[in-house]
Amino acid sequence: MYRRKLDRCLWKEFDEKGLTPIERTTERLKAMLKEEKPVLLPNERIAYLRTVSELPQIYSDSEKERVFGKNVWGVGNVCPDYGSTISVGLEYQRNRCMEKMKTADEKQKLFLRCVVDSIDAVLDLAARYREEARRVGNDTVASLLEQVPAKGARTFHEALQFLRILHFTLWCEGENHNCIGRFDQFMYPYWEKDIQEGRLTEEEAFSLLEEFFTTFNRDHDLYPGVQQGDNGQSMMLGGCDREGRPAFNSLSSACLKASRELLMIDPKINLRVDGRTPADIYMQGTLLTKAGLGFPQYANDDVVIDGLVKLGYSLEDARDYTVAACWEFIIPRWGMEIPNIDALNYPKAVEACVEKLETYASFDELMADVKINMQKQADSLIEEANKTQIMPAPFISIMMDDCIERAADISEGSRYNNYGLHGVGLSTAVDALTSIRLHIFEDKDVTASEMKKAVQEDFARNPELLHLLRYETPKFGDAEEIPDQIACELLLGFVDCLKGKKNNRGGIYRPGTGSAMYYMWFGEEMEATPGGRRRGEPLETNYAPALYVRNKGPLSVIQSFTKPDLEKAINGGPLTMEFHDTVFRNEDGIRKVASLVQAFVQKGGHQMQLNSVNRDILLDAQAHPENHQNLIVRVWGWSAYFVQLDKKYQDHVIARQEFKW
Amino acid sequence: MKGVIFDSKEFTVHDGPGIRTTVFFKGCPLRCLWCHNPEGLSPEPQLMVSQNGCLHCEACRQPCSHPQCQPYGRCILACPKGLLQIAGKTVEAKELARELLKQREFFEISGGGVTLSGGEPLMQPDFLCELLDELHPVHRIVETCGYAAPEIFARILGRCDAIYLDIKHPDEEMHMRVTGKSNRLILENLHQLQDSNLPYVIRVPLIPGINDTREILEKIILLVSKNRGNLEKIDFMPYNPFAQAKYEMVDIPFLYEKPRDNDLS
Numbered sequence: 001m002y003r004r005k006l007d008r009c010l011w012k013e014f015d016e017k018g019l020t021p022i023e024r025t026t027e028r029l030k031a032m033l034k035e036e037k038p039v040l041l042p043n044e045r046i047a048y049l050r051t052v053s054e055l056p057q058i059y060s061d062s063e064k065e066r067v068f069g070k071n072v073w074g075v076g077n078v079c080p081d082y083g084s085t086i087s088v089g090l091e092y093q094r095n096r097c098m099e100k101m102k103t104a105d106e107k108q109k110l111f112l113r114c115v116v117d118s119i120d121a122v123l124d125l126a127a128r129y130r131e132e133a134r135r136v137g138n139d140t141v142a143s144l145l146e147q148v149p150a151k152g153a154r155t156f157h158e159a160l161q162f163l164r165i166l167h168f169t170l171w172c173e174g175e176n177h178n179c180i181g182r183f184d185q186f187m188y189p190y191w192e193k194d195i196q197e198g199r200l201t202e203e204e205a206f207s208l209l210e211e212f213f214t215t216f217n218r219d220h221d222l223y224p225g226v227q228q229g230d231n232g233q234s235m236m237l238g239g240c241d242r243e244g245r246p247a248f249n250s251l252s253s254a255c256l257k258a259s260r261e262l263l264m265i266d267p268k269i270n271l272r273v274d275g276r277t278p279a280d281i282y283m284q285g286t287l288l289t290k291a292g293l294g295f296p297q298y299a300n301d302d303v304v305i306d307g308l309v310k311l312g313y314s315l316e317d318a319r320d321y322t323v324a325a326c327w328e329f330i331i332p333r334w335g336m337e338i339p340n341i342d343a344l345n346y347p348k349a350v351e352a353c354v355e356k357l358e359t360y361a362s363f364d365e366l367m368a369d370v371k372i373n374m375q376k377q378a379d380s381l382i383e384e385a386n387k388t389q390i391m392p393a394p395f396i397s398i399m400m401d402d403c404i405e406r407a408a409d410i411s412e413g414s415r416y417n418n419y420g421l422h423g424v425g426l427s428t429a430v431d432a433l434t435s436i437r438l439h440i441f442e443d444k445d446v447t448a449s450e451m452k453k454a455v456q457e458d459f460a461r462n463p464e465l466l467h468l469l470r471y472e473t474p475k476f477g478d479a480e481e482i483p484d485q486i487a488c489e490l491l492l493g494f495v496d497c498l499k500g501k502k503n504n505r506g507g508i509y510r511p512g513t514g515s516a517m518y519y520m521w522f523g524e525e526m527e528a529t530p531g532g533r534r535r536g537e538p539l540e541t542n543y544a545p546a547l548y549v550r551n552k553g554p555l556s557v558i559q560s561f562t563k564p565d566l567e568k569a570i571n572g573g574p575l576t577m578e579f580h581d582t583v584f585r586n587e588d589g590i591r592k593v594a595s596l597v598q599a600f601v602q603k604g605g606h607q608m609q610l611n612s613v614n615r616d617i618l619l620d621a622q623a624h625p626e627n628h629q630n631l632i633v634r635v636w637g638w639s640a641y642f643v644q645l646d647k648k649y650q651d652h653v654i655a656r657q658e659f660k661w
Numbered sequence: 662m663k664g665v666i667f668d669s670k671e672f673t674v675h676d677g678p679g680i681r682t683t684v685f686f687k688g689c690p691l692r693c694l695w696c697h698n699p700e701g702l703s704p705e706p707q708l709m710v711s712q713n714g715c716l717h718c719e720a721c722r723q724p725c726s727h728p729q730c731q732p733y734g735r736c737i738l739a740c741p742k743g744l745l746q747i748a749g750k751t752v753e754a755k756e757l758a759r760e761l762l763k764q765r766e767f768f769e770i771s772g773g774g775v776t777l778s779g780g781e782p783l784m785q786p787d788f789l790c791e792l793l794d795e796l797h798p799v800h801r802i803v804e805t806c807g808y809a810a811p812e813i814f815a816r817i818l819g820r821c822d823a824i825y826l827d828i829k830h831p832d833e834e835m836h837m838r839v840t841g842k843s844n845r846l847i848l849e850n851l852h853q854l855q856d857s858n859l860p861y862v863i864r865v866p867l868i869p870g871i872n873d874t875r876e877i878l879e880k881i882i883l884l885v886s887k888n889r890g891n892l893e894k895i896d897f898m899p900y901n902p903f904a905q906a907k908y909e910m911v912d913i914p915f916l917y918e919k920p921r922d923n924d925l926s
Contacts, residue, residue: 463720464738471743479763553671555682555764589674595771596672596680602770659672 002039003053010056022392024058026114032172033121038132046161046212047129047141048168050219055174068389076176077324080399081333083186086162089151094119096404108407114394122169156190160212173395176224177232177325180267181332184237184252191251210258216266226517229265229640232325239272239301242316256284260291265639270323273601274301282594289610290584294634297609300601304329307570326637327514327607328420328572336410339420342381343518346429347529349373354455357448363441371493378497385419386504417507420571422514423494424522425539427546430476431531434483435469458528458535470532477545479556484563491564512571513543538652541636544576547655554659562603574607580660581614618654664788667700667748677802679773686779687749690808692841694917695868697904701780706749708733709910714742754788758795774800783809793820807847814850824861830872831880839871855890863895870920
């Protein structure tokens with residue numbers, strides 16, 4: 001009702017004026033913010049609502065390709081340092097730019113000019129919001145805007161309003177998947193001070209926090225993503241500080257509680273834990289899991305920090321990690337990384353071997369071939385990824401790296417410039433290789449040509465073999481030696497494929513265990529696989545048992561999935577498990593789930609997400625969506641309203657194995 | 662020593678403290694009308710057919726020559742959805758214990774362990790004793806209906822860490838009618854349990870129309886509280902309304918009829 005479109009064709013105007021890329025980004029932001037009409041909802045205490053619905057193009061397709069080539073990315077999936085700017089204010093940052101301008105060269109001047117223009121546009125909108133707040137009698141918001149975003153925040157409330165403005169502006173500048181980062185760390189000083197000095201009671205502070213959380217849900221239908229909900233508004237809680245001291249605080253607890261009470265898909269909560277994390281924190285996390293939002297997603301500091309250090313991150317930076325949109329581990333402020341640049345397809349590497357299955361004298365020979373296929377895939381992904389260019393983004397640069405100090409746009413690079421590749425379908429590939437090894441090379445109860453033929457025919461004429469492979473052969477997640485060993489080998493194979501590979505931005509390639517949406521795309525186009533997967537069946541999401549598999553149980557799944565050397569494949573991608581909602585019925589059940597997560601962490605798991613689901617309810621929601629408007633599920637690295645998903649994504653959630661009592 | 666079990670289920674949240682795995686022994690001396698594990702009644706392996714998802718393709722009705730299918734007159738291996746299964750497999754106690762001990766870390770972290778249930782585990786006493794010994798020092802609960810020779814019951818008391826004993830009805834005659842057996846042995850074993858120092862939990866399944874009156878439940882409480890011993894708690898377990906589906910799977914008639922709501926006192 002408040003929304004309208006920008007009535008200008010920007011790219012044509014920009015073409016005519018011959019604007020440079022950085023000017024285009026800036027001019028669009030200015031146009032967007034200028035067009036924004038301040039709207040204050042009754043009694044709201046944290047303002048800003050998007051009224052301009054669409055972000056107009058700033059290049060024609062041909063111009064874009066001429067400037068950047070075919071592989072162009074916007075800045076996104078990075079985590080800005082909101083905290084510093086919130087503490088000093090935008091005028092201060094503007095002054096720094098003006099000061100810097102005195103000694104800058106032409107290119108630097110252009111960047112600084114764009115930052116200043118962007119800041120002015122933000123301040124202008126803030127001033128108009130302030131006037132509107134006065135006009136409608138909302139003195140609370142009006143007086144907040146007297147201080148922020150021009151000057152640094154002094155109170156928790158001001159800091160929340162400031163963060164809202166910054167985050168709002170990133171979307172308007174055109175960044176995608178704008179993470180929130182370690183909110184409980186950079187906001188804690190304001191929270192603690194207000195409560196300690198009696199400016200806010202704990203209840204008042206909590207109520208503001210809840211209102212702030214709702215702001216992430218106001219405009220999120222406008223944010224770009226593969227599916228509604230895939231918007232990257234991830235928040236990281238807990239963990240340790242840059243010196244390694246435990247950092248979980250009263251604000252972390254309050255965030256878990258707020259999320260549990262609000263039952264909204266944003267912000268998406270992540271919780272850092274390690275081997276020393278007390279059981280109580282797992283309990284708080286599990287209470288949120290029970291709420292059915294599909295979060296928190298857990299990350300294990302013991303594995304992640306060591307893994308990042310081994311990839312070349314400094315210890316202090318590694319300790320400060322957060323997640324990008326889904327689960328990719330990134331460093332706030334210091335990373336201009338693309339952790340989701342592409343994906344390796346494990347089962348595809350096996351598929352090519354099935355075509356010449358009769359020619360292998362041993363399983364080892366076949367494994368060697370699988371690895372060669374993986375290397376070929378990786379090489380071609382790398383070749384493509386190394387053509388990547390990133391479009392400039394001067395406003396977010398204020399909060400990235402030392403961009404103002406260096407007078408350089410973040411898109412030009414930062415301390416960390418790595419690319420991450422997902423590894424998709426590990427379990428499906430492991431199950432296929434387990435079948436081949438056991439039946440063809442060990443038990444010899446199936447011949448190579450029989451297997452090949454059945455797979456090519458999608459088992460249409462050999463249902464018994466399908467039964468044997470699909471239901472009677474050990475799977476990854478059964479805590480059986482052979483599949484577990486193959487999984488370890490395949491994962492390390494992927495790690496080896498990327499070892500020593502450099503990207504075109506001075507960074508390296510990080511292997512991961514995530515899938516993003518590729519589980520759907522890859523599965524749809526692939527033939528049957530020897531583990532008993534039928535043609536076209538989707539692959540598993542992230543790091544999870546194959547979709548059609550019914551494992552022995554959650555303990556076996558955790559045993560299997562903590563065996564591979566996850567520290568070496570630390571781009572991110574969680575073990576994903578679904579529990580029937582009745583498991584969480586009482587406190588005892590909740591405590592048990594909490595212990596299970598703790599066991600996963602102590603056994604060296606890297607990342608985990610849990611869904612509390614009920615298949616009957618999901619099926620009913622497909623039949624009667626009108627009755628389930630608020631039903632939420634975890635999809636691949638984010639949570640969404642079930643009824644807003646495409647049916648194939650709904651079906652995938654329904655098909656996952658559900659652990660009951 | 663070999664035994665027959667019909668399931669080993671990880672992360673059972675209603676069978677004792679902490680993270681547990683429950684092993685279900687096959688065979689039970691009672692025939693409780695409301696039993697929710699009908700596949701645990703017979704000590705013999707039997708065919709279980711899930712109806713949910715059946716394509717009615719009749720592939721399982723085609724003749725086959727697999728030895729494992731012969732006793733059942735259906736082909737287990739032909740189902741494209743894997744809906745036919747055999748409930749009941751013979752396992753070696755030491756082998757089963759070895760598998761369960763792989764999960765020790767989970768048990769230790771959570772104060773959990775293994776629960777031996779059924780069916781009725783005391784129907785396979787030698788197998789049960791060996792399994793309990795092999796599982797030491799993992800925390801072991803035996804979940805029993807209590808219908809066993811007192812000597813057998815005594816053997817178990819010395820080998821586990823807690824007993825979960827079902828008391829279904831305090832009156833002998835009614836007990837006969839709804840379970841097929843007298844409750845005398847059960848009560849005798851209850852007293853034995855109370856005299857031992859072993860921690861125990863009494864579980865009472867609340868069956869509408871059978872034992873869910875105040876009078877009956879008070880009688881049960883009285884029975885237990887006369888000599889409490891090391892009683893931890895009395896659990897009243899809600900009736901499982903989904904039990905009927907499993908009867909269809911094993912092709913056993915479901916005789917219990919839940920009274921209509923207005924019949925309840």
